[in-house]
Amino acid sequence: MHNSVIVSTGRYLPETVISNEDLTQFSPDAIHLIGEKTGVFSRRMASENECTSDLAAQAALNCLAKVGHSPEQVEAILLATSSPDRMQPATAARVQYIIGAKKAFAFDINSVCSGSAFGIALANALIKSGYCSNILLIASEVYSRIMNQKDYTTYPFFGDGAGAVLFQATETSSHGVIHSCLKTDGSGGDIISVPSGGTMLPFSKIENPRAAFFRMKGPDVFSFACEKAPEIVRQLLEEAHVSIRDIKCFICHQANVNIIYKIANILDVSMDRFFMNLSSYGNTASASVLIALDEAISTGVIERDDLIVTVAFGGGLSWGANLIRI
C-alpha cells in the first residue's frame, strides 16, 4: 500500500486588506468587540473580478511552482469549498482549466469549514487505493460574496483566501497522512447554512432576501466546536497509538481565537503548539487549515519529520482530524 506524502503546499490571499476599522457599516463602539470576541483584526477580500476558482488557481500554481511540478502531471484536483463559483458545474472544473491540468479529473467537496479535513482524508484514500499517484487538494473560499455586509453575526469574522497541498504516492516513506477521523451530525444542519438557492428553498420562492446569505448560530457553533474538536483529536491519537506529547503543532480551523483557546485548554496543550493566523485573515472557512499549514511550513514553524494534527469543524454539522508526518 502507498503512503500519501505532502510534497508541497501553497496559498493565495487577495491583496485587499480590510481592517476592523474599515467596517464602517457598524457603529464605532461595535468595532472593538470584533477583535475581543473573535481575535480577528483584519481580513482579505477578493477583488471584483476574482471568484473562488481564481483564488484556488493561484494557490494551486503557487503550490506546484515550489517543487516544479507541472500542472499537466496532476492526476486529480479536489477542491473544498462552500462558496462555489456557481451552483453547477463544480468549481474544481474551472480550476482545472485555468491551471492547465489537462489530465486531471476534478470535483468539489462541500463540508463547509471541515472541507480540509475531509479533503485530506479523501486524497489519502485515493492514493492509498492506488487510483492516483498524485492529488492536488485545494480549499478556496470567497465568503465576502455570500454574506450580508450588514450582518454583524457573520460579516466581521470571515475572510477570503485559498490554500493548496500536493500529495504524492510513495511506497517507502513513513511520512504522510497516518490516520484520519471524520464525523457528521446532520441534525445540526440549520446551525450553519445558506438557507436558499438550493432545492429546499429555490430563489423563486424567497420571500426574505436575507435568506440568500450565509447564516450562523454563533453560540451553538461555539459549543459544538469546543466539544467535538478535542473529542476527535483524542480519538485520532488513540486510534493511531500516538501520544499528544509527540505532536509538534496543531493546525486548527481558524474560526475564533476563543474556540482555539478552549480546545487547547481541554486538550491540556499549550497555545504555542497551536498555529494561529486568525488575526490577519479571519475565518477563511475550509481554506483556513491549508493556508495555515502552508504558512507554518514556509515560516519554519513546521519542519520535515514533524508530527502534526489538523482539526476542523463546521457546517453539516461536520468535523474531522488528520494525523500527518511532514
Place this chain on the structure above:
Amino acid sequence: MNEVFHKINEVITDYLFDIGNISIHPETRLADLPDWDSISAVSIQMMIHEHFQADLPLELFHNDATFGELMTHVAQSHSTNQDTLPFSSIQ
C-alpha cells in the same frame, strides 16, 4: 406603539439567528432573548439604525434594557435631531 412592535417582530429574525417563540413587547428585556450576548446587542443596534433611523450608543443595549426603553430613546433621538419622522411612517 403597536405598529412599532409589529415591525420589530417582523424584522428581528433578520438580525438574530433565532429568537425562539418569544414575541417582542415593550417590557421584553434584551436578556430575555435566547443566546443574548454582545454580538446580539450590536445586531439589535443595527436593526434600530436600519429600520428606525436612529443611532443609539451600544451602552444602551445592556442586559436589563427593555425594547420599550430602546424605543423611547429612538423617539428622543428623533426629537433631538428635529427629525419629525413619526413611527407610523417607519418603513
